Amino acid sequence: MMKQRMPIAVLATLVLGLSAGCHKKIPPPPPQAPAPVPENAPPSTKPAISYFTAEPTTVTVGQPSSLRWSVADATSVRIDNAIGEVSPNGRRGVYPTATTTYHLTATGPGGTSEADATVTVSSPPPPAPMQTAPQPTIQEILAKQVQDVHFDYDKSDIRAEDQAIIQGDAGALKTVFQMDANFVVTIEGHCDERGSAEYNLALGDRRAAATKDALISLGVPGDKLKTVSFGKERPICTEAMEDCYARNRRAHFSAAQ
C-alpha cells in the first residue's frame, strides 16, 4: 500500500511548495499544539507490596524479630511503631515488649497500599503474688526471736528490765511448740567468771529455773522446757570487764538434745 500512498504525499508536498513559491498567498495556519491529555487518563497501578513479614512471629520478651518487606511502585514506604520511613525493600530487627502489629503504608502515584505484620510476645508467667511475710523455721525463731535473759551479780530473779524479753520469748516459744508438738527447748543457766565454779554451778541452775518458771506463768507448756546449768564453764567472752561479765550472766535457749 505504501507505494500507492507515496505519490499522493509527494504530490501534496509539491503542491504546497509550489503554492508557496509561486505567488503571495494567505500563510497556512501554524501547526496546532498537540491535543491536551484528557482528565481520565488510563490509571497507573498502586504500590505493590510483595511481602511484609515478621520472622519469627512469636518471641519472648527481649528476643528480636525481623521485619522484612518488599514494595514496588511506591514513592514512600512507612512503618508505624516508631520505625518511620524506610526504603522500599528492607528488613529491620524489632524488640517488642508486648504483642505488636506493625503497619506498613506504601504510597505511590498509583495510590496507597498497606500491610500488617504481627509479632506475638509470649512472657514467662508472672511471680506468684507476694506473701506478707515468709514463714521462719523453728531454728530461726530460736536463734533470732527467743532472746537471752540477763541477771544481776549473785542473783537469779528476773529483773524488771527483762520482763519484755520474757514476754517476747514466751510468744515465740508458744509458736515453736505449735509448729512442732514434739519439740523441746533447753534453758541453759550461765554465770560470770568471778565467783567460784562450785557456787556458780548451783547459781546457773537457779537462773535457768527462774526463767522456766516465768515462761510457764505466761502459758508456755512446762513439759517442753528443760533446764541445765553450765555454771561458768561456757562463757561467751573472757575479758575481765563488767561488760563481759554482764553478758555471761544469762539464761540461753537451745534445742534440747
Next chain:
Amino acid sequence: MRILTVSISFFLALAFVSARQQVVGTIEKNPGKPLVAVADFRATGTTAPTLMATFNSTVQNDLQGSPVINFIPKTLYPLRIPQVPNDLAAGLAQANAKPAPTPGFRLADWYAPPAKANYLGIGYGAEDRGLFVVFAYLYTTAPNITDLQQAQVFGKVYTASLDQSGAIDAAHHYAADILAQFGGQSLIGTRIVFVSDRTGAKEIWTMNWDGTDQKQITKYNSISTFPSASPDGRIVAFTTYASGYPAIQLFSLDTGRKLPFYNQRASMNAFVSFTPDSKQIVFSSTAGSGAAQLYMANADGSGFRRITSSGAIEVEAKINPKTGTDIVDVSGRSGLPQIYRMNIEGADVQRLSAGTGEATNPSWSPDGSHIAFAWTKGFEPGNYNIFVMDVITKDTTQLTAAEGRNENPGWSPDGAHIVYASKRGRQSQIWVMNADGTGKHPLTSAGNNEKPVWVNAEK
C-alpha cells in the same frame, strides 16, 4: 651531854654484838622440835654420781617441809663430811689428836655450834647390778651416848632404778624414814587428783604428790570436774556433763575403771564428800526442786535422804575427816557465799566465815582442827586468796597475797602441806606450799590445771 651520848652508843654497840652472837644458828621453824642435819651424799660409779644432786635436794625439800623436825641449813655444817660409820669411828679415835683434826668426823662436831644438830644423816650412793643403791644412816648426836652403835638410829640400803626418778624415789623413802622417827607421816604413795584441760577438754587427772607421773583418768571429751577422793585412797568422785547434765561418777583409782553410782533425777548432782570409813557420802543435788541442797547416801548413791532445807544454795559439803560427825559447806543463805558448819544431820548450823566478801572451797585439816578456804577478803569479787582458820577460835591466817587468784586448797595427809590452784594471767596451775604459807612451788605447767585434791595412800 656528850659523855651520855657516847655511853649510850657504847652500850648499844655492846648489846648489838651480844645479840649477834645469839642470832647465829637456826631460826627454828618448829619450836621445840628436833634439829636434824643431813649432809650431802656423794657416789661411786659412772651414773650414780649424776643422780646425787637430785637425791640430796629431794631429801632436803622433804625434810624442810615437815612440821615434826627442823632441818638445819647446810651453810652451818662442819667442813668435813662423814660418809660411812667408819668415818665416825675414825673421828672418835682422833678425838684427842694434836693438832685437832678438821671438824666434821666426830658427832660432837655436829652437836656443837654452829650446827647444833640433835641428829645427823650420812651416807653415799653407788651402782649395783644396774641399780641405784644408797647406803644411808641416821645418828643421834646426844653427848651422853659415846658408843657409836648405840648412837645409830638406823642404817638402811635403798634400791631404785639407776635414773633421776630412781634418785627421787630413794630420797623420798630415806626422808620418810627419818621423819617417821619423830612421828612424821610419810607422803609416799599419796596422790593428787585434779582437773586438766591440756587435751582440749576438762578431764580428771592424777599425779604423785610431788608432781611426777601425771596421768589422765577420764576421756569423756566433755566437761569433767569437781573431783574428790575417798579416805581409803581407792575412789575418785567427780561431776561430768558426759550425759548432758552435771552428774556424779565414781572411778576406781586402782583399776581406772568406772564404778556404779546412782544419780537422782535432777538437773544437777555434784560435790561428793566421803565419811571417814569411805562408805557413805554427802553431796549437793537439785532433786527436790529449788536451790541445790545437801543429801546423804551410800557411796554408790543409793539410800539417799536430804539433810538441809535452807531454801538457799548449799554446795561443797566437806565431812570432818577426824570425827565424821560434822560438816562444813558453802551456803548462800545470808547473801553472798559464806562457809557454814553443821552436824551430819544438818542441824546446829553456825557461820564460820566472817561474813564479808565471798568465802568458798573449805577443806578440813586431817586432824579436824583447821579449815583452809578461799576468800575475797578486802578485795573485789574474784580476787581470792588462801586462808587457814582454827575452827574453835576462828583465828584466821592469810597464806597467799598478790600472787594471782588462789583457790581450792587441799590439805596433805600429814597436815603439813596445802595444795591449791593459782591463776596468774590467763592460766591456772597447781601449786603446793607448807601449811604456814612458805615454800610455794608449782607442780604443773601444761594447759590449765585446777581443783587439786590430796588423796591418802591406799589403805
